[in-house]
Amino acid sequence: MGLKTNTNWTLVPGTTRDIDAVRERCRKLVRRRAMVSAGVAAVPIPGLDVVSDMRLFAQLIDDINHEFGLSDEQIEKLQPKFRLIAYEAAIGVGGMLIGKVVTREVVTQLLRRSGMKVVARQAGKMVPLAGQLAAAGIGFFAFRQIGYQHVEACAKVAAKLVTAGVAHDGALARPA
Structure with a gap:
């Protein structure tokens, strides 16, 4: 179950059931991190939540990329034709963060896309208690939504790789 590895191979989840199990583990991880994000958002220090969210x-x-076998290093270990399938599938599902080294700039760009939520959270902090609770709620739902979207994108890419035969036979991947 989960990411198939041995000392020589690094593969994506091997079956639809494995993908579903990895998806659920990652969704739990997203929810836990969204709770941390919400907790930080409730602290009435402007900007603290944005810095924390970027790191988280x-x-x-x-972590999600790695769980699905789709980190930059893992994809590079695939045969070239499977690497191409992984990147094409990532583009096809809008998974701009699949197989990428996540930098501060990439996270900043992604958080900017949800800019209204960040502005609402910051404005909410100006109103005592109710504003802090609103900021925490907005932070939780925004973080969770973005995380869930990435989990689903990774699951679709992993499914395409399974369909292409990557995870069914170790001979289809390159040695690590």
């Missing part, structure tokens, strides 16, 4: 989110993306 970058680590979350790396």
Whole structure:
């Protein structure tokens, strides 16, 4: 179950059931990190939540990619034709963070896309208690939504690789 590895091979989840199990583990991880994000958002220090979210989110993306066998290093270990399938599938599902080294700039760009939520959270902090609770709620739902989207994108890419035969036979991947 989960990421198939041995001393010589690094592969994506091997079956649809494995993908579903990895998806659920990653969704739990997203929810836990979203709770941490919400907790930080409730602290009435402007900007603290944005810095925290950037760090939490970058680590979350790396963890999800790794769980699905789609980190930069893992994809590079695939045969070239499977690497191409992985990147084409990632583009096809809008998974701009699949197989990428997540940098501060990439996370900043992603958080900017949800800019209204960040502005609402910051504005909410100006109103005592109710504003802090609103900021925490907005932070939780925004973080969770972005995380879930990435999990689903990774699951689709992993499914395409399974369909292509990557995880069914160790001979289809390159030695590590």
